[in-house]
Amino acid sequence: xxxxxxxxxxxxxxxxxxxxxxxxxxxxxxxxxxxxxxxxxxxxxxxxxxxxxxxxxxxxxxxxxxxxxxxxxxxxxxxxxxxxxxxxxxxxxxxxxxxxxxxxxxxxxxxxxxxxxxxxxxxxxxxxxxxxxxxxxxxxxxxxxxxxxxxxxxxxxxxxxxxxxxxxxxxxxxxxxxxxxxxxxxxxxxxxxxxxxxxxxxxxxxxxxxxxxxxxxxxxxxxxxxxxxxxxxxxxxxxxxxxxxxxxxxxxxxxxxxxxxxxxxxxxxxxxxxxxxxxxxxxxxxxxxxxxxxxxxxxxxxxxxxxxxxxxxxxxxxxxxxxxxxxxxxxxxxxxxxxxxxxxxxxxxxxxxxxxxxxxxxxxx
Ligand code: ATP
Numbered sequence: 412x413x414x415x416x417x418x419x420x421x422x423x424x425x426x427x428x429x430x431x432x433x434x435x436x437x438x439x440x441x442x443x444x445x446x447x448x449x450x451x452x453x454x455x456x457x458x459x460x461x462x463x464x465x466x467x468x469x470x471x472x473x474x475x476x477x478x479x480x481x482x483x484x485x486x487x488x489x490x491x492x493x494x495x496x497x498x499x500x501x502x503x504x505x506x507x508x509x510x511x512x513x514x515x516x517x518x519x520x521x522x523x524x525x526x527x528x529x530x531x532x533x534x535x536x537x538x539x540x541x542x543x544x545x546x547x548x549x550x551x552x553x554x555x556x557x558x559x560x561x562x563x564x565x566x567x568x569x570x571x572x573x574x575x576x577x578x579x580x581x582x583x584x585x586x587x588x589x590x591x592x593x594x595x596x597x598x599x600x601x602x603x604x605x606x607x608x609x610x611x612x613x614x615x616x617x618x619x620x621x622x623x624x625x626x627x628x629x630x631x632x633x634x635x636x637x638x639x640x641x642x643x644x645x646x647x648x649x650x651x652x653x654x655x656x657x658x659x660x661x662x663x664x665x666x667x668x669x670x671x672x673x674x675x676x677x678x679x680x681x682x683x684x685x686x687x688x689x690x691x692x693x694x695x696x697x698x699x700x701x702x703x704x705x706x707x708x709x710x711x712x713x714x715x716x717x718x719x720x721x722x723x724x725x726x727x728x729x730x731x732x733x734x735x736x737x738x739x740x741x742x743x744x745x746x747x748x749x750x751x752x753x754x755x756x757x758x759x760x761x762x763x764x765x766x767x768x769x770x771x772x773x774x775x776x
Contacts, residue, residue, distance in 0.1 A: 416450040418722055418731075421482035423475075423505075425460040427696025428706035428762075429488025435766035436486075436711045440719070442773060443738045447730045450722075455482060459505040461492035461696075470497070471505040480513060480687065483726075484718050487691035488711065492698055501557065509689050510548040515682035516577050517584045518546035518661055519717070520693055522648070522668035522678070527746040529756055531671055532645070541596065542651040544668055545585050546661020548682050550577055553658040573612045573657065575619060582623035584683070585655040589630045596652055600631040604640045604656035604664070616657060640664060644671065665693055669710075674755040676707025679714040681721060690718040700754075704761045707753035712742055712769060737776065744772035 420440075424433035437454055444452050457475050464470035479485050490506050497503060509515065524531075524540040531537070555569035562568070585601045593599040603620040606613040617634060624632030635643065637660045643650070644667050656664065669678035675694035682689040692710030700706055716738040723731030745751055745768040752758020753765060760768070 415448065416726065416728070417453050418450055418483045418726070419453050419455055419481075420718070421479040421485045422454045422456050423459055423479065423485065423490075424456075424488040425490035425506075425696065426462050426492050427489055427698050427701040428694075429460070429490065429696055431701070431704070431706050431762055432692070432708035432711040433486075433488045435708055435762070435770075436715050439712055439738060439741075439766070439769060439773065440715050442770070443734045443741075444719070444731070447728075447734065449730050450726070450728050460490040461495035461503040464497075464503050465492075465495055470503045471508055476508075476512065479509065484722055485509065485687070485689040486715060486718055487689055489692065489694060489696040491696055506689070506691065507553070507556070510682050513684055513687040513689070514549055515684040515687060515689055516547055516549045516581050517681075517683045518544075518548035518658075518665075519588070519681040519683060520544040520546060520661070520665040520668060520678060521713075521717075522665075522672055524672045525677070525743055525746045527749040527751070528673050528677075529752065531673060532648075536647075536649045537671070540648055540671060542648060542668075543588060543592070543653050544661055544665050545581065545588070545653060545655040546665060547577065547581050547656065547658050548661075549658075550574060551658030551660075553662075571610070571612045571657065571659075573616050578616060578619040579623060580685070582620050582655060583626070585653050586623065586627040586630050589653045590627065592652065593629070598631075598652040599629060600633055600652040601627075602633040602635050602640075602651055602654045604635050604637050604654050604660060606637050606660075607634070608636060613657070620655070637664070641667065644668065669693055674707065674753070675710065676753055676755050677709050677713075679710045679712075679717055681714065681717045683721065688718070688721055690714040690721075704763065705754040706762050707755050707760075708762050708765050709742060709753065709769075712766075713739065716742075737773065741769050741773035741776055744776060745769045 678693035719735035
């Protein structure tokens with residue numbers, strides 16, 4: 412008798428629109444894996460975030476962290492609410508705690524334009540934009556976030572941490588991703604995005620990048636200052652393949668990346684470490700639109716597809732990778748006719764309409 416492998420998914424919907432975009436995503440994940448013979452997903456619903464903090468005084472209880480850490484993968488909606496902060500004024504961000512505590516150093520943010528959506532850039536070459544931002548997610552300037560920075564109400568200091576072991580793993584991850592993308596993209600290029608001309612920590616970042624590049628002779632190693640990259644992402648984003656950068660630079664440029672493909676609701680992400688991974692949309696809890704049924708769940712769905720792909724690769728489950736490809740294709744098919752335009756792009760498709768359209772194309776495909 413053949414047993415299906417159970418893959419346990421820790422589900423953390425979180426705050427604001429997080430809880431609006433999660434249920435439909437889980438339904439699609441269940442649908443696309445229903446016929447798998449080698450594995451089955453099991454969802455474990457967990458609670459963390461600002462709303463939990465408001466109710467209980469705890470944002471991320473130890474047992475919730477432990478359950479998430481024991482799962483095969485973590486699927487997260489969005490966390491944090493403006494105005495809800497810890498007593499010391501720090502923002503409530505269990506998603507950042509997860510990245511740091513589980514050493515999820517590679518924040519993978521694909522920037523891929525889907526056919527059928529209103530164009531953002533006029534140049535026709537932007538029609539099939541496809542590059543990936545890798546944001547280091549455990550140190551960099553964010554490493555200072557839990558430390559008191561203001562001294563005597565006179566001066567404030569945040570320190571950017573760049574460490575060799577994290578950088579080596581980060582760059583190797585970036586080069587391996589470029590190798591994996593090469594058959595499809597042909598470019599085979601990793602661009603180190605930094606500020607090596609001004610900050611010694613960033614010169615160190617670039618130095619380690621150059622060292623690791625030697626181990627990947629089939630991939631072009633390229634450099635660009637972060638300010639120039641902001642320009643290039645608008646002027647010629649089609650020239651890039653994999654971009655790798657420090658935490659805060661990645662935080663900023665991935666929002667620009669999301670804008671290039673239509674908005675925050677189109678941008679999925681994966682935070683990957685050597686043993687654990689969290690999958691969540693790039694956006695936050697969007698309190699300005701929460702409760703209105705307007706949130707675009709596409710980034711959530713595509714994050715679910717990234718999760719299936721990662722699980723498939725990690726556990727040698729071809730069926731999970733096929734399911735990931737089917738779910739991604741269902742999203743693409745839903746948008747291709749050009750009639751499904753999410754609210755954030757000026758259209759009328761709310762959360763449910765997007766779920767329905769993707770569900771219909773999944774059923775048809
Ligand atoms: P964080 O710092 O937690 O990333 P943030 O404060 O930067 O969050 P978001 O919550 O990402 O901001 O929201 C930024 C803007 O994008 C808001 O105007 C929000 O309404 C919009 N937005 C974010 N996600 C979506 C979505 N899924 N659908 C539609 N609009 C969205």
